[in-house]
Amino acid sequence: MSKVEMLYREALNRAIDEAMSSDSNVVILGEDVGLYGGSYRVSEGLVAKYGEDRVIDTPIAELSIVGNAVGMAIGGLRPIAEIMTANFALLAFDQIINHMAKYRYMSAGKITLPVVVRFPQGVSRQLAAQHSESYEQMLSAVPGVRVLAVSSVNYAYHALKRAIFSDDPIIFIEHELLYNKKGIVDFDEEIDIFKANIVKEGSDITIVSYLKMVDDVIKAVPEIEQKLNKSCEVIDLQTLNPIDFETIKKSVEKTGRVVIVEEDHYTGGYGSQIASFLAEKLFYTLDAPILRIAGEDTPIPYNRKLELASIPTPESIANRVTQWGESNGL
Amino acid sequence: MSKVEMLYREALNRAIDEAMSSDSNVVILGEDVGLYGGSYRVSEGLVAKYGEDRVIDTPIAELSIVGNAVGMAIGGLRPIAEIMTANFALLAFDQIINHMAKYRYMSAGKITLPVVVRFPQGVSRQLAAQHSESYEQMLSAVPGVRVLAVSSVNYAYHALKRAIFSDDPIIFIEHELLYNKKGIVDFDEEIDIFKANIVKEGSDITIVSYLKMVDDVIKAVPEIEQKLNKSCEVIDLQTLNPIDFETIKKSVEKTGRVVIVEEDHYTGGYGSQIASFLAEKLFYTLDAPILRIAGEDTPIPYNRKLELASIPTPESIANRVTQWGESNGL
Amino acid sequence: MDKREVEEIYYLMSLGRKFEYAAKEHYMSGEISGFLHLDIGQEAVSVGAMRAFEHGDVFTTYREHILAIAKGIEPKAVMAELFGKRSGVSQGRGGSMHLFEPALHFYGGDAIVGGHLPNAVGCAYARKFQKAQDGVMALFGDGATNGGAFFESLNIASAWKLPLLFLCENNRYAIGTEITRVAPFLEQSKKAEPYMPTIEVDGNDVIAVYEAVKEARSYIQKGHGPIFVEAFTYRWEGHSMSDAARYRSPEEVDIWKSKDPLKRVRKLLTQQYEMSEDEVDELDKKAQAVVDNAVEFATESEEPGVDELFDNIFVERVENVQG
C-alpha cells in the first residue's frame, strides 16, 4: 500500500482529499470544482464527500476567487483556489501580487496566509492564443509567494499536500498535458518541496527544465547522447521560487555545460533567471555558452503545425542541443 | 526654437499635445487625467484645449481603462490610456495580455491597435508595498506589445510622440522620480524608438540600465572609474521589447565586461534576459562574470532606511561594481 | 414582418444548425480540434439578433459560428478556420473561438469570459465620438454577468450614455454551474436595472428576439444611452465537445428540445406565411448544400506554412533575437 500507481490528476486529488479529511479548515474553491468535478477532474468526488460548504463552486470571477481565498485565510481557513486555466489568472494578478503576496509583509507578520492557488497552463492541443499561456516567469518574480511547478506524479502528491499545510501562500502550477500522466506515488517518502530533482544523472551536459518539458527532454536525451557521445544530467526544478541553485551548481561543477529548456516564450522566459545566475555566479565554471531552448516569441496559433513550431518538442530539443554541442567542440 | 529646456513631464505633455492637435483621433483616458490634470501633471491643460470628449476622466476601473482603449482603437481612434501607478495596472493585465497583445495575431492582422498605455512605476518616496512596484519584466515578456522605458527628457518627447502614431500597441513605462527631471528637447532630432542610447562612452566596463537607474549609474560612474582606474560605457536601453542587442553587443565586444542595473527585484528581474542573452550569444566575448545589481527580493517597506536598502542607490552601485571589479582582476 | 425576412431567418437558422452538426462531425473525426462550442438550440438568439442589427459593430464570445455567418461571413471561411486552414477567416490562427471580420463589423471570438465587454464599450465610445449612426452590440452568456468586466461596462456605458446594446444569452449554465447557484436570481437583467432599461425575451422565439433587438437598437441610436436585452434559451449540446453534461438531467434537456426554435419558425412559415412543407424543405436543402460546400472547401484548403509563424504579431516588424 505504500506505493500506488496512479494518474497525475489522481495524485492531486488524493493530496487534496487527505488534507480535507485531516483538517476541516481546508476548503477548495473555483469554477466548476464541485458538481462538475473540476474541468480537469482534479476535484472529482470531493463535493460528495465534503459537501458544498467545503468544495465551493464559484462564479466566473477570478479576481474574487483569489481575493476570497485570501479573506478565508485571514478568517482562519486553509483555502485551495483553482483557476481553470492560467490565462484567466491574469484577472487575479492584483489579488495575487498586491494582496496575497504583501499582506504578511505590510502587517509585519501579523497576517498569515495559508493559501494555495492552483492552475494548469501551457500549450495543450490547439486551444489557441487565449488558452495556451504560461505565467511562471511573472509569478516567480513576486516576493511573497512561492511557486511550485511539479512534473512527476509522486511529487505532485507530496508537494501539493505539503503546500496545503504550509503557512505561506503558494502558487501551484500544473501543465494541462500532465494530468493523464501515469506514475507511482510512494506514500512513505519524505519530500523537501524546495528542492530540485535529478531525474537522470550524467556527467557532460546539465539540462535544466521543469513541468512537461522535463518529459520532452527525457525523450530527447537518447538521441543527444548518441549523436554527441556524451552523457546528460537532467534536472527537474520542481520549485521555481525559491530556486534550488545548490543542485544546479553541483551539477554544473561536474559538467561545465548547461542547457535550459522551457515551453514559455524565449524573451523574458523563466529560464533567463537561471542563465543569469550561471553567468554571474558560475561564470568560471562554464565551459561553453549556455543554451536556452524556449517557445517562440509569438502568441500561440491554432493551427497544429504552427502550434508545434512555436514550442520546443523532443525533436527540436534533440536537434538544437546536438547542434550546440557540435559547434562548441563537444 | 528647435531646442528647448523643459521637465520630463512637460516633454510628455508636449508630445501628447502635438499629437492631439495634429490628429483629432488621438484621445487620452484615465483617472483624473482631465480636470485634475493627471496625478503627475502630465496631461495638464489638455482638457481645456481639447475638451472632455478627448481628455476623458474615467472611473477607477483599470481593466476598463485598457479594455476601453482597445475598443476605441478598434473603432478607429488612437487612444492613450494612463494608469495612475503601475501597481494598479495589474488589474488590467487581462486586457493588456489577453486582448491588446493578441487581437492582431488571432485575427490574422485584420485588427490594428494603435494604443499607448502609459504608467509611472518604481520606488518613489515611502509609498510602501502597494505603490512602489515595477512591471517591465512581466510586460516585456508578452509577444504582441512593445515596451518602452525612457530615461531622457529629449527621448521622452520623441518616443512618446512616435509611439502615439505607431500602429502597434505600446506600453510606455515612466518612473515617478523622473517627472521633474530637467533636460533639453531637440525638436529637429529624428529618433528610432527601437534603439538603445549610449549615454557615456567608455572602453572597459559596459553598464546597461534603463529608466531612473541610468541617472543613478551616471552618478556612480566617477567613483567607479576613479577606484578601478577604468572607463565605463553606459547604455540606456530605452526600448525593453524589442531589445536592441546590437548596441549591447558592440559595446561588450569592446569592453568584455558587463554590469546590469535595474531597480526591480533581482529574481526574475528584467536584467536577467540581458544576462541570459550575453551568456548565450557572447559567452566567448566575456572576460568576467556578469554583475547584476537589482532591488532586493522583498516587498517595498515604508520606512525610508529600509526602503533605500531595498533598491540600488548611486552609493551601492559604486560599491558593488568596485568590489566586483577588484575581485575579477580589474 | 415580411415573408422574405422570415424565410431568410429560417434559412440562416437551418444553415447554422447544419453547420454546427457538421463541425461536430469533423471534430469527432479529427479535422477540427481545440475547444469547439456549439450553438445548437440557441439559433434563434444568434440569427434574430444579427438580422436586427445588420450594420452595427458586434462583439461576442467563443460560441460564435452562427453569429459570424448570420453577420455575413461566408460559411466556408468559418469552416476553414475551424479546420485551421489559411483560407479561414483568421487564416487558421484563431480557430473556432476567434473569428474576426472588421469589414463586416464583426469582432467575435473573444475567449475570456466577459473580456470583450470593455472593448465593446470602447468601440461604442468611438461611435458616439464619430456621431456614427449605428451603435454597438455585445453578446455574452449568463456566466459572464458575475465578473468585474461586466459590471464596469454597465456602469461606464450608463455614465457616458454610450450607444451599446447588451445582449445576454441566458442558457442557464456556465459550463456545469447553474446560474442560480452563483448569482442571487435567474434573470441577469436585474443587474442592469440601476443603469439602463431592460427587456426580457423568449430566446427560443426568433421573431421576439428580432423585435426586441430592433427596438433596443432604435433606443441606442436615438442617443439615450445603453440598453439591456436578455434572451432565455438553452444549449442542447455540452458546453464544448469535452463536456459530457452530467450536471443536468436528460429530462431537462428534453423539455428544451421540445421548444426547438427552428421548428417554431417552420410552423410560422407554413401556417402564417403559407409556405408548404416542401418549400421549407428546400431551404434546408439549400443550407445543407452550403455546409457541404464549406466542408469541402475547408478540407481542400491549404494549411498555413511554418514560415508564416511570425506574421501579424506586429505591424512594424523588428528583428528579434531568437533562433
Place this chain on the structure above:
Amino acid sequence: MDKREVEEIYYLMSLGRKFEYAAKEHYMSGEISGFLHLDIGQEAVSVGAMRAFEHGDVFTTYREHILAIAKGIEPKAVMAELFGKRSGVSQGRGGSMHLFEPALHFYGGDAIVGGHLPNAVGCAYARKFQKAQDGVMALFGDGATNGGAFFESLNIASAWKLPLLFLCENNRYAIGTEITRVAPFLEQSKKAEPYMPTIEVDGNDVIAVYEAVKEARSYIQKGHGPIFVEAFTYRWEGHSMSDAARYRSPEEVDIWKSKDPLKRVRKLLTQQYEMSEDEVDELDKKAQAVVDNAVEFATESEEPGVDELFDNIFVERVENVQG
C-alpha cells in the same frame, strides 16, 4: 443612547481629528512621508461605524487612522507607524496606508481601491462557515463602487448570503473626480439594490451612523445575508497631502465645514445630555494629551534596522540567491 456612549463617541471623534491635524503637522515637518490621507470631516462615519461594530472583522482602505483608533488600536502605535518606527502597529513596514491588527479584527490599510472587498467577502465566508456570531464590515469610498472588485463582491455576498456589511463612505470625490461624472447617479447604494437591502444615512450625524450600522449589524447577524449602508459626508482636506484640491470650490468646502460632525455631537452633549461646555472641553483636552503623547512616543521610538529587511516576507524562510 446612553450618555457614556455619546461621550465616548465625542471623545474618539475629537481624538481622531486632533490625531489627523498632528499627522498633518508632522508630515509638513518631514517626520511622516509617503501618502497621507486625512479623515477630517468624516469622523462621524469612522467613529460611529466602529463603535456600532465593536466585535466584528473590519476591512478598510488607506484612509484609516481614525478607524484604527476607534477599533481599539493605540494612537501611539498608529502614530509610530506613520513615523516609520519599529514600535508602529506594522513595525514601520506599512506606514499610514497599511495598519493591521488581527487581534482586534482590524484589517485596515489596503491601498488598492476596492481591493480589500474580495478579502472581506472571503472572511465573511469563513465566519459563516464557523457559525461565528459576528460578521464582517467592509468600508470603502464612492470611488471604489465603479470597479469590478466591488461588483463581484456584491454578487457573491448576495448569492451566498454572507454576513457582510458594506459601508460606503460617499464623500463625493475620488481624488479630483466627482462621482456623478463617472457613475450615472450620486447614490451608490443604488448599485446594491438588486442584491441586498440598502440604508442611506447622513454621514455627518454620528448618532444616525451608529444606529444605522447597529441595525445593519443585527441584520447580518441573523443570517439574512449582506446589507449595504451608504453614509454621505465630505473630506475637508485634499485627497492626500499632495492634493491642492483645485477641482472644487472654496464655497463647497465651506458649506460642508458648516456641517461639522464634531460640533454636532458637542451640541447634543450640551443640550440633550446636560454636559457643560467645560466638561466637553475636558474631553478635548484629554484627547489632545493622548495625541501629544503619541507624537512623543513616535518621535522617541527606534527605526527598524536594515538587517530586518527580509523579516516577515514568509513564515518559512529559505535562503535566497541574492547578495
